[in-house]
Amino acid sequence: MKKPFGVLMTMALMLLTGSLFALAQPQDAHKEEKPTFYRLVPGTYVNGWPRFTVTYPKDWIERRHMLNDVFAARLPGPADAPGFAVGFAPNFGPLDKWAEFCVRGVRMTSSDVTIMSDKPARLQDGSPAREVKLRWIRAGFPRNWFGVGTKKGDLLIATYVASVSERTAEDLKAIPYSIEFDPGKDEPVKVPPDVREFLDKHCSANVSHDFAKVWSNFSDRYLNSGVRKGEVERYLRPIIDRITSFEIVITDFIPAGDTAYLTGFTIGWWGKRPFIEISIIKENGEWKWYGNQRDVSP
16 A cells, blocks of 8 residues: 555654664763763764753663654663654644644554543743643554643644553653753854855755766665665655755754754644754765664664
8 A cells, every 4th residue: 555645754754864863882881971962862862953851760661653753761671661752833823723634644553542531731941831641452462542732833742651551650741741841952053164065065956856966875784773775765766756845954963974864844844843963974085864873672
């Protein structure tokens, strides 16, 4: 069965332009590291753009995220252990439509999807939000899902937890509500001319539908939370011919020799969307997308 174009576009954009924002680094148990948008510190996820943090149990481990998400972690152990994730949906309408949006997505892989609760809420800073509880059956087992959605402009930001227990524990519910924004990091910044040239070249290649050029902009060593270069191709090819506009805006840039870490968003007919190629590397004098270099198991 063919997937709707909108679903393919969402999946591809998450790989091409969307978001995981953490660089693999050895962790010193005796050293307290300040969380950043490019280095994952256990217990704190930092989103590049828009800048916000979400806290979760420090013993949880990162896992491969679903294509509509940008970060996911779960309790170590069986595959059905409790977990949480962060996701985006650009050009989203009213928050009170979010529950219906979630149900449509879940029905692609599950049955007996039921909305247990759908009500307005507030984040810690007072921002309007929506709290949704769902229940469904997947692979013969019940799943419980608890999510909090909020908006920045037309961008929906979702944080949620899922488990197979009869009820979502109160400590799990606290994770989605832990989201905390830092709007001081969301404004565009200038980047070196050669980096700007690389970004513009990448945008032009997409708009011209030249897949070979787009493909050449990725390092063969590209790795982003378990996603390698070959997987990017699989999701990008079906939608590249539909791209009519493409612009990359950088909101944070950290040079580090032959590599650089950068975050920001893309602008196109899909609106504004975070991108996930969180680092670039210079190979033979040319910048390439490098990813966050985290090898995460499915």
